[in-house]
Amino acid sequence: MNPKIRNALGLVCVALAVFGCTKAVIIEPDSGGSINRIIKYDPDMQAIMFTHCITCHGGSAPSAGISLTTYQNTRFQTEEGKLLDRINNESMPMPPSGLISPEERQIIAKWVSDGYLEQ
Numbered sequence: 334m335n336p337k338i339r340n341a342l343g344l345v346c347v348a349l350a351v352f353g354c355t356k357a358v359i360i361e362p363d364s365g366g367s368i369n370r371i372i373k374y375d376p377d378m379q380a381i382m383f384t385h386c387i388t389c390h391g392g393s394a395p396s397a398g399i400s401l402t403t404y405q406n407t408r409f410q411t412e413e414g415k416l417l418d419r420i421n422n423e424s425m426p427m428p429p430s431g432l433i434s435p436e437e438r439q440i441i442a443k444w445v446s447d448g449y450l451e452q
């Protein structure tokens with residue numbers, strides 16, 4: 334085999350080996366057990382969504398068709414959608430700029446375990 338082709342094939346194999354192993358790094362969300370107050374959508378969850386999410390997931394053409402401006406939508410994306418996966422996904426985080434703080438992610442986990450209270 335032509336050595337140039339062999340080297341090129343070798344590089345492709347190395348690239349596959351390296352990138353093939355890159356898995357999504359999902360951090361196990363804290364259950365929020367360290368938070369000793371009841372978490373409600375209004376004000377806690379709403380504040381996090383408005384601070385970190387609605388610049389893209391709001392308005393008339395929200396990213397991915399997902400609006401996070403209301404209780405119903407936020408609850409639906411948390412219960413049925415990928416909200417929890419993505420806020421705890423280090424390799425594909427939401428917001429895309431990087432994970433929100435551990436405290437904020439604990440508040441979201443506690444909102445779930447407290448039963449999605451509205452207010």
Ligand code: HEC
Nearest residue numbers: 385386388389390396397399410414415416419427428429
């Ligand atoms: C800078 C814009 C931007 C911000 C800020 C942002 N998102 Fe997103 N979001 C996107 C885009 C673009 C997509 C579609 C592409 C993708 O899934 O990565 C998306 C997709 C999603 C999805 C669907 C994922 C799936 O796999 O179905 C969820 C859920 C989500 N975002 C939640 C959030 C939450 C919660 C926040 C705030 C904590 C947030 N996003 C902040 C731009 C943003």
